[in-house]
Amino acid sequence: xxxxxxxxxxxxxxxxxxxxxxxxxxxxxxxxxxxxxxxxxxxxxxxxxxxxxxxxxxxxxxxxxxxxxxxxxxxxxxxxxxxxxxxxxxxxxxxxxxxxxxxxxxxxxxxxxxxxxxxxxxxxxxxxxxxxxxxxxxxxxxxxxxxxxxxxxxxxxxxxxxxxxxxxxxxxxxxxxxxxxxxxxx
Amino acid sequence: xxxxxxxxxxxxxxxxxxxxxxxxxxxxxxxxxxxxxxxxxxxxxxxxxxxxxxxxxxxxxxxxxxxxxxxxxxxxxxxxxxxxxxxxxxxxxxxxxxxxxxxxxxxxxxxxxxxxxxxxxxxxxxxxxxxxxxxxxxxxxxxxxxxxxxxxxxxxxxxxxxxxxxx
Numbered sequence: 431x432x433x434x435x436x437x438x439x440x441x442x443x444x445x446x447x448x449x450x451x452x453x454x455x456x457x458x459x460x461x462x463x464x465x466x467x468x469x470x471x472x473x474x475x476x477x478x479x480x481x482x483x484x485x486x487x488x489x490x491x492x493x494x495x496x497x498x499x500x501x502x503x504x505x506x507x508x509x510x511x512x513x514x515x516x517x518x519x520x521x522x523x524x525x526x527x528x529x530x531x532x533x534x535x536x537x538x539x540x541x542x543x544x545x546x547x548x549x550x551x552x553x554x555x556x557x558x559x560x561x562x563x564x565x566x567x568x569x570x571x572x573x574x575x576x577x578x579x580x581x582x583x584x585x586x587x588x589x590x591x592x593x594x595x596x597x598x599x600x601x602x603x604x605x606x607x608x609x610x611x612x613x614x615x616x
Numbered sequence: 617x618x619x620x621x622x623x624x625x626x627x628x629x630x631x632x633x634x635x636x637x638x639x640x641x642x643x644x645x646x647x648x649x650x651x652x653x654x655x656x657x658x659x660x661x662x663x664x665x666x667x668x669x670x671x672x673x674x675x676x677x678x679x680x681x682x683x684x685x686x687x688x689x690x691x692x693x694x695x696x697x698x699x700x701x702x703x704x705x706x707x708x709x710x711x712x713x714x715x716x717x718x719x720x721x722x723x724x725x726x727x728x729x730x731x732x733x734x735x736x737x738x739x740x741x742x743x744x745x746x747x748x749x750x751x752x753x754x755x756x757x758x759x760x761x762x763x764x765x766x767x768x769x770x771x772x773x774x775x776x777x778x779x780x781x782x783x
Contacts, residue, residue: 437686440665444687445694447658452702454654455646456709456716461747465771479775493648494655495750501659502668502754509662515671518681525674537670537743537757538661541683544759557743560749560763564770566735567746569727569781571720573735574745577728578688581720583695584703588720591728599736604677607741 431509434516448580457490460576462567464488464495506536512568528612541611554607570595645711662751670743677740727783738767 435443448459467488470480499578514533522533530538567573570592572581578596581589636674666672667687676684702715709715722728739745742763744752749767752760 434666434761435661435664437683438690440661440667440696441687441690443661443668444658444665445691445696446698447654447716448695449698449702449744450654451651452667452699452715453706454650455632456713457651458717461745461750462771465746466770466775469772469775475776477772477775479778480772484628489648490651491652494658497652497655497657498659498662498747498750499754500652501656501661502663502751503756504687504754505660506751506755508678509664513647515666515669517671519677520680521671521675521678525671527747533671534727534756535757536666536668536752539708542670542759547759547762551763555741556759556763557737557766560766561770561773562734562738562746563742563746563749563763564738564767565653565774566731566738566770567767568734568771568774570735571727571730575747577732579691579695580699582692583699584653584717585696585700586720588725588728590670590724591725592685592732595729596736596758599675599733599738600673600740601736604674604735605735605739608674611741 432511434511434513436610445579445583448583449495455490458576459580460572461491461495461498462564462573462576465489465564466568467492528609530612549614551611554611554614556606558611566599658747659751659754662748663755668744668748668751668755673740673743723783728782730782740772 451457451459466480467484468484470484470488473480475608515536517533525533525538530540532539540546541552543552547556563573565578570577572578572589572592574596577589577592582593621690662668664685667684672681675681699717703717707715735745742749744760744763746767749760749764753764
């Protein structure tokens with residue numbers, strides 16, 4: 431219960447959620463729509479993209495996301511794994527060279543803390559990274575779940591393109607933006 | 617017709633297209649609590665599999681470990697088999713409604729390539745895609761609420777610029 435799950439347990443379980451939601455209520459598994467639903471609920475200006483009935487279209491998905499937060503509390507706080515994430519020694523070395531030395535949590539405390547928000551590095555990673563996630567997923571019309579799993583499972587060409595682009599962007603981010611953010615820490 | 621009205625009409629049609637998949641608000645639709653429970657299960661799996669870990673994402677993008685690749689390599693076939701069986705064989709939801717997945721429009725494909733790359737940059741920086749952002753919030757990484765707010769701002773900015781972006 432406290433131990434992390436290996437990939438061969440977690441992967442098939444993750445794969446079950448797309449067919450499960452489809453079977454339960456003809457719902458398309460995809461989390462990034464919720465960012466749009468949340469904007470639609472607030473609706474700071476009358477932008478047509480947010481002009482729809484968010485309760486009707488997104489109510490189920492917002493409930494799903496509230497569940498994800500609760501699941502995070504259960505698995506990450508109540509049944510928290512006390513050990514550091516068992517990443518490869520080479521990754522530790524690579525990140526160590528960039529200035530990351532605390533490997534105790536799910537995320538590096540040296541980057542993800544309230545205090546770091548006042549530094550360029552924290553701003554780039556947390557605020558900049560978050561913005562790119564929100565803008566990019568809206569532009570692409572889906573994220574790792576909506577395109578990467580749902581769309582690919584439905585054998586849709588746009589989703590294969592999107593998944594390849596996610597990875598290409600991730601490589602660029604890892605080798606250019608992450609060193610930039612971590613360099614700005616020092 | 618003015619240009620503004622034409623844009624508004626186009627936007628409305630596009631919005632309807634995006635959500636044309638939502639027919640199951642009928643008598644058979646499960647209650648919100650069902651989706652909440654499924655979300656709880658998903659949040660547990662995301663957290664226990666460590667796919668929400670910034671360290672795991674770095675390990676993946678640096679090709680230094682198999683964990684994330686193993687997750688994708690087993691999740692994708694499971695999802696594909698499940699979805700294809702539902703679509704082709706069973707064809708009905710639990711409540712008996714027909715299963716219909718609206719196709720995604722390829723268009724010029726720009727939105728998938730460019731939008732996808734932009735998201736990838738953010739994925740590497742935050743170490744989290746949207747699902748994991750919410751799981752991390754639950755896991756006690758409080759500052760992630762700022763990343764979520766920033767992601768909402770990003771989505772809102774897309775909504776603002778939408779008619780001027782190539783798709």
